[in-house]
Amino acid sequence: MQTFNTDKEIKEYIEKNIDSIKLLDECRLYKEEQLQITEEVMRIRNSIEWIIRINKVIHNFTYAIRRSYEYAQLMESPLEETENSQMYAFYLEDSVYRDIVLWDLLRQFLNEFFECGFAVDDEISIFSFLNKADVIRKIGNTNVRKLKRYLKCAEHIEVRTKLRNQFTHSLDRTSSYIFHRINDGKMQADLSNMYPTHPYENIVLVLDDIQKYLHFAKIYIGKLEKYLINHIMIVTLECNLKCGKVSEDMGHWNIGAVHEKAEQILNPCSNPCDYAIEYEGHYVCKPLSVNYCRINETDRRYKGKIELHMNYAEMKRNFSD
Secondary structure, three states, X not given: OOOOOOHHHHHXXXXXXXXXXXXXXXXXXOHHHHOOOOHHHHHHHHHHHHHHHHHHHHHHHHHHXXXXXXXXXXXXXXXXXXXXXXXXXXXXHHHHHHXXXXXXXXXXXXXXXXXXXXXXXXXXXXXHHHHOHHHHHHHOHHHHHHHHHHHOOHHHHHHHHHHHHHHHOOOOOOOOOOOEEEEXXXXXXXXXXXXXXXXXXXXXXXHHHHHHHHHXXXXXXXXHHHHHHHHHOEEEEEEEOOOOOEEEEEEEEEHHHHHHHHHHOOEEOOOOOOOOEEEOOEEEEOOOEEEEEEOOOOOHHHEEEEEOOOOHHHHHXXXXX
């Protein structure tokens, strides 16, 4: 939990954190990419579907936590029983619920992307999921250990247990109600829960948890994007020829196939020069390198260059039947 010296500091922290919550990159596929009917494309499509669902919950979470904060600012005391305090608690409970749902959706995404083998409707918690040997092997022991370490830390348990679970009891930390018991013929108040936690403190707890969630989510979505860039995306090509010309290929190619077959590329020569090679009755040129760019994209993340090292004789020796 962050420490603050004034209400101004904690309010600035809350507002900055709410404003910093952004939707995740959904890594959506273009139509041409989706039409590649392979198991790996289906896996990526399904993984993207989980990201889309995650973003819907993030959007609703942001709305709920912002509304909770708005009502918290109208409260004069954590002990008050007013419409403002009730609505603060209502939206806080909503945001806590969505925060926990997001962790469950992350589990679904990990299960899909890393092919862990659980059915979509399997009722398994993220804790049990991360304890499975196959999950640890596929996601990686280090990655799983980092996730588990956070999920078991006091900060996350504060949200998952003390906030979420206690909303089902009158001892929750947004309520000023005090239970009383008869003890030795005397009525005594249960002072262990006499004062609710300050609204701002509860909001900070939830915001800190969502920021940590976004940190982990971005790491694994980054792995999906890397897989997309190396195996799934459809690209256009430019061949850099020995004569200095750049020849553009108007066709569309799967990036995985381009990496695999790059050394076998032969570019037709419309005007043969000293570098041209006669191949099956036509003149061709073996490029020095190939530039690629994902269709419909200008982002540098989706561009690259493949240097070619074989000459024509080596290519023929390695790949001819």
